[in-house]
Amino acid sequence: MSAARRPFAPPEGFRLLPGRLAREEQDALLAEILDAARAAPFYRARMPRTGAQLSVAMTNCGALGWFCDVTGYRYEPRHPETGAPWPPIPARLLALWDEVTGHPAPPECCLVNLYRGAARMGLHRDGDEEAREAPVLSVSLGDTALFRIGGPTRGSPSGQVRLASGDVVVLAGAARHAFHGVDRVLEGTSRLVPGGGRINLTLRRVRAP
Ligand code: SIN
Numbered sequence: 001m002s003a004a005r006r007p008f009a010p011p012e013g014f015r016l017l018p019g020r021l022a023r024e025e026q027d028a029l030l031a032e033i034l035d036a037a038r039a040a041p042f043y044r045a046r047m048p049r050t051g052a053q054l055s056v057a058m059t060n061c062g063a064l065g066w067f068c069d070v071t072g073y074r075y076e077p078r079h080p081e082t083g084a085p086w087p088p089i090p091a092r093l094l095a096l097w098d099e100v101t102g103h104p105a106p107p108e109c110c111l112v113n114l115y116r117g118a119a120r121m122g123l124h125r126d127g128d129e130e131a132r133e134a135p136v137l138s139v140s141l142g143d144t145a146l147f148r149i150g151g152p153t154r155g156s157p158s159g160q161v162r163l164a165s166g167d168v169v170v171l172a173g174a175a176r177h178a179f180h181g182v183d184r185v186l187e188g189t190s191r192l193v194p195g196g197g198r199i200n201l202t203l204r205r206v207r208a209p
């Protein structure tokens with residue numbers, strides 16, 4: 001088969017756990033995340049250089065929150081608008097990290113992305129962490145996303161994976177530094193999130209232990 005016809009194979013270290021969280025677990029987790037978002041409200045971050053607003057609304061839990069503004073991408077210990085420390089990462093997410101990744105050090109950041117309407121996430125790599133070998137764990141809640149996973153360069157072949165509510169993805173090994181993004185979210189495919197849309201939780205270890 002020519003390269004163009006070969007079915008896309010996700011990079012080594014990419015794991016999809018479909019339906020890892022039962023509906024009751026999704027409800028309980030979502031309630032905790034919405035509580036956290038009352039203390040640390042969603043905000044619209046701006047891209048470095050261009051200053052363009054991301055289409056996704058964001059907030060964080062954990063000791064360090066991922067953040068960007070015109071000056072760059074970085075981790076911050078406080079919410080950019082309230083100045084308060086981020087709420088703690090819910091215990092059930094710390095337990096999920098242990099069970100699924102087996103990584104010895106706990107995650108320090110839970111980035112909470114809210115996708116509504118046409119919100120999407122351009123192709124990128126998670127590269128702002130000192131702990132480069134620790135896996136990334138992602139939990140999908142609400143509407144189904146068309147997630148794109150590629151390889152080590154922006155131009156590497158890529159393929160689409162559907163992420164439904166309760167699905168968990170692990171990016172470890174080669175996949176940890178693979179390009180990925182969200183092409184779009186299929187509006188109305190779930191009724192989990194009040195007001196509609198999708199919430200993605202990304203757990204990361206930031207500092208090298
Ligand atoms: C991200 O890569 O930051 C988000 C991925 C997702 O929403 O599934």
Ligand code: FE2
Pocket residue numbers: 124125126180
């Ligand atoms: Fe990412």
